[in-house]
Structure formats: structure tokens, C-alpha cells
Amino acid sequence: MTQQNLLLGQTFETRGNPFETPWQDAISINSAGAVLIENGHIRAVGDAETLRKKHPLAQMHDYGPHLICPGFVDAHVHYPQTAIIASWGKQLIDWLNTYTFPEETRFSDPEYAREIAARYLDLALGHGTTTMCSYATIHSESVDAFFHAAQDRKLRTVAGKTCMDRNAPEGLRDTAQSAYDDSKRLLNRWHGKARAQYAITPRFSPTSTPDQLAALGALWSEHPDCLMQTHLSEQLPEIEWVRGLFPQARDYLDTYEHHGLLGPMGVYGHAIHLTQREIDRLAETGAALVHCPTSNSFIGSGLMDVMGLAKRGIPLGLATDTGGGSSFSMLRTMAAAYEIAQLRGVALHPAQLMWLATAGSARSLHLQDNIGNLAPRFEADLTILDLASTPAIAQRSQRATDIWEALFPTIMMGDDRAIADVWIAGRKHMPK
Numbered sequence: 001m002t003q004q005n006l007l008l009g010q011t012f013e014t015r016g017n018p019f020e021t022p023w024q025d026a027i028s029i030n031s032a033g034a035v036l037i038e039n040g041h042i043r044a045v046g047d048a049e050t051l052r053k054k055h056p057l058a059q060m061h062d063y064g065p066h067l068i069c070p071g072f073v074d075a076h077v078h079y080p081q082t083a084i085i086a087s088w089g090k091q092l093i094d095w096l097n098t099y100t101f102p103e104e105t106r107f108s109d110p111e112y113a114r115e116i117a118a119r120y121l122d123l124a125l126g127h128g129t130t131t132m133c134s135y136a137t138i139h140s141e142s143v144d145a146f147f148h149a150a151q152d153r154k155l156r157t158v159a160g161k162t163c164m165d166r167n168a169p170e171g172l173r174d175t176a177q178s179a180y181d182d183s184k185r186l187l188n189r190w191h192g193k194a195r196a197q198y199a200i201t202p203r204f205s206p207t208s209t210p211d212q213l214a215a216l217g218a219l220w221s222e223h224p225d226c227l228m229q230t231h232l233s234e235q236l237p238e239i240e241w242v243r244g245l246f247p248q249a250r251d252y253l254d255t256y257e258h259h260g261l262l263g264p265m266g267v268y269g270h271a272i273h274l275t276q277r278e279i280d281r282l283a284e285t286g287a288a289l290v291h292c293p294t295s296n297s298f299i300g301s302g303l304m305d306v307m308g309l310a311k312r313g314i315p316l317g318l319a320t321d322t323g324g325g326s327s328f329s330m331l332r333t334m335a336a337a338y339e340i341a342q343l344r345g346v347a348l349h350p351a352q353l354m355w356l357a358t359a360g361s362a363r364s365l366h367l368q369d370n371i372g373n374l375a376p377r378f379e380a381d382l383t384i385l386d387l388a389s390t391p392a393i394a395q396r397s398q399r400a401t402d403i404w405e406a407l408f409p410t411i412m413m414g415d416d417r418a419i420a421d422v423w424i425a426g427r428k429h430m431p432k
């Protein structure tokens with residue numbers, strides 16, 4: 001008989017989207033819940049008493065008052081920027097030129113790529129993130145390094161070679177043809193292999209010629225089951241730049257659409273300064289947007305209208321945007337999402353924040369049937385949250401009158417100390 005693991009604790013269960021239905025109907029927390037895991041998948045979720053009686057031979061893991069959640073899903077990161085996170089004093093374009101591009105140049109060395117891929121994944125896991133959708137660099141070896149490191153850790157991941165053929169330094173440019181060829185080779189090597197998914201990855205319109213955008217649009221049309229990830233309308237000077245580079249385009253989104261880079265499998269990071277036409281077109285297409293709140297304040301980009309976009313039915317994910325973002329933690333990222341919504345006059349409920357970091361991000365990556373939910377048949381990637389991980393959090397959470405009030409201090413003040421355990425594909429992760 002195969003080994004069964006039974007995890008006992010408070011369980012975070014998702015039944016719907018708390019932006020579309022009242023959060024009380026969408027999410028429930030069972031204070032005496034249990035999750036039964038078998039063969040890397042969740043087999044049952046229910047009451048602790050019932051599942052214990054039904055599965056007496058399962059190995060028990062009693063997490064007491066801890067919250068058993070789906071593993072966090074970080075829908076937009078740049079793993080190669082791990083070592084330059086928290087770099088001072090620049091806004092987007094200067095930040096790219098001063099810190100990011102010189103660092104990404106170092107990834108021509110496969111040994112360095114392997115070192116940073118391992119470092120990034122271990123940091124992310126330590127913060128309770130079990131799936132991430134990452135940009136690599138222009139170097140194919142940086143994609144291999146990431147997927148090999150993810151495979152070693154049995155993680156479900158998405159990544160792609162970042163393509164740039166202009167406005168980037170020597171050593172960090174490919175061409176339209178080599179971007180197509182390299183991306184195609186990597187896609188054939190990795191897409192669907194074990195838990196890896198390939199994402200076609202033009203960095204953003206300013207660093208791709210129209211020829212390169214068209215070549216990647218053609219590749220996407222040959223592989224419509226792949227995600228396509230890029231950046232959209234992050235900062236005002238960037239949008240002005242795009243206007244100058246693409247004078248014929250109606251707006252920023254149109255620079256992608258015109259080259260075959262808009263579709264339901266498209267995932268667009270930031271999307272802060274959108275026009276009404278862009279919002280309407282995104283809603284029509286079914287493309288996903290990814291909110292990167294720590295990055296948007298750190299780089300000085302602006303306040304995304306999460307509630308307005310959610311109300312339009314646009315799929316939304318949540319992300320650290322490491323290393324433009326200032327944290328590896330999806331808890332810290334939820335806190336920043338809360339703060340940014342407050343600055344727009346909206347209080348996001350903890351159920352909505354947690355949904356964005358799990359099922360919402362999973363849906364933005366079209367992985368909503370695999371991860372992001374504690375339910376039978378889902379892959380068993382779990383994060384166990386200690387809701388009293390520091391004295392400051394513990395004293396506030398102790399005062400709480402319900403579970404949401406008990407969870408909120410961890411969302412606002414929590415970090416890697418709140419991660420009691422992580423399970424990957426049905427196995428407890430042992431930190432290296």
C-alpha cells in the first residue's frame with residue numbers, strides 16, 4: 001500500500017473567487033481540518049476526526065493551530081536578479097541599466113546561473129513559495145540552470161528565456177532569429193517535462209524590435225499551449241518610450257497585439273497605467289495581469305487598480321517581481337497589495353489577499369487545475385503558516401475574535417519565520 005500522510009491543523013479551503021462572490025462563500029477555514037496526501041496529490045480534505053478514523057494507517061503530522069494553505073504561487077519573478085534585490089535609488093529605466101543589465105550579463109557563465117538558480121529557489125521555498133513563474137536571462141543556459149534546479153527540488157515552475165535585441169548592452173542582446181530558435185529549442189526541451197512549463201518571454205516592447213516581437217508571436221502561434229509573459233505599462237517614462245518606438249501603435253498593449261503577442265495565455269506584469277481601451281481589450285481577450293506591489297512602490301511605478309480590474313473579470317495574479325520587488329515573501333507581497341489598495345480607498349479582505357497568492361496566481365498561469373487549492377486531485381504543494389511566529393504577531397493574533405483577524409497580522413507582519421513547513425509534491429521539504 002502506498003504511503004499516506006495526514007496533515008492536521010486549520011485548513012484554508014477555496015471554493016470560489018472572493019472577488020466575484022462574497023469572501024464568506026469563496027473561502028472557508030476549518031479550525032479542526034485535515035489534508036490527506038497520497039502519491040504526490042491531495043486525496044481528501046475534511047474534518048480531522050473523520051479523516052483520522054477513515055485512514056488509521058496514514059502517517060500523522062499534527063500542526064495544531066497552524067494554518068495549512070496551498071503553497072504560495074509567485075506569478076512573476078526574475079530569478080537572475082536575486083543578488084541585486086534592494087538596490088538603491090533608481091526608477092525603472094535607470095534601475096535596469098544600472099543594476100539589472102550588468103547582473104544579467106553575468107549569466108553567460110553557466111556555473112553562476114546554477115549557483116543563483118539554487119540560491120533563489122531555496123530562498124523562495126524558505127518563504128513558502130512552491131511555484132514561481134520566472135524570467136531567465138537571454139542566455140539559454142540560464143533557462144536550463146533554473147529548470148534543472150527546480151527539477152532537483154521537484155517543483156512546479158514556469159520560465160522562459162528573456163528575449164532582447166535592442167536597447168540592451170552588448171552581451172545581453174540576441175536577434176529576432178536567434179530568439180526564435182533558442183526559445184523553440186528550450187520550449188521543446190522543457191515544456192511539459194515533469195513539472196516544468198515553458199513561457200515565451202519577450203522582456204518588454206522597448207527591448208525588442210518589431211521583427212523580434214513578430215518572430216516570438218509566430219512561435220507562440222505554433223505553440224498555443226505555452227504561456228507568453230512580458231511587461232506592460234509599468235511606469236510613465238517607459239510608456240512614453242514605447243510611444244516613441246512604436247508611433248503607429250494605438251497604445252502599449254497594441255505593440256504586443258500587432259505582433260501576435262496578445263491572447264488568453266498571455267501574462268502581463270505590472271499593468272498599472274492602462275487606458276480604457278487596453279482594459280476593455282484585455283477583458284475581451286482573457287489575458288492575465290500580475291500585480292507586483294512591492295516592486296511598484298520600490299521602483300516608484302504606481303498603484304495598480306486591483307479591484308477595478310478584478311471587477312472586469314480579468315484574471316489576476318500576485319507576484320514579488322524579485323529583484324525589482326523588495327522581498328522574496330508572498331506574505332510581504334500581500335501586505336503591500338493591501339497597502340496599495342488602501343491608498344486607492346479599498347480594503348482588500350485577507351481572504352482576497354490569500355486567494356491572489358494561491359488560486360488567483362495559479363489561474364493567471366493556467367495552473368488552476370493543478371495547484372493553488374486544497375482539494376482532491378490537486379498536486380500536494382502546501383505551506384504551513386505559524387500564526388504566532390514573532391512576539392509582535394503573537395500578541396496581536398491572541399487578541400483576535402475570529403480566524404481572519406488571527407491571520408491578518410501574519411499577512412501584514414509575517415516573513416519566512418511564519419513558514420512552519422513546506423510540502424512539495426506530497427513530500428515534506430527538507431531545507432538544504
Ligand code: GUN
Binds near residue numbers: 078092096204231
Ligand atoms: N521591465 C522590463 N524588464 C523589467 C524587469 O526586469 N523588472 C521590472 N520590474 N520591470 C521590467
Ligand code: ZN
Binds near residue numbers: 076077078231269321
Ligand atoms: Zn518583471
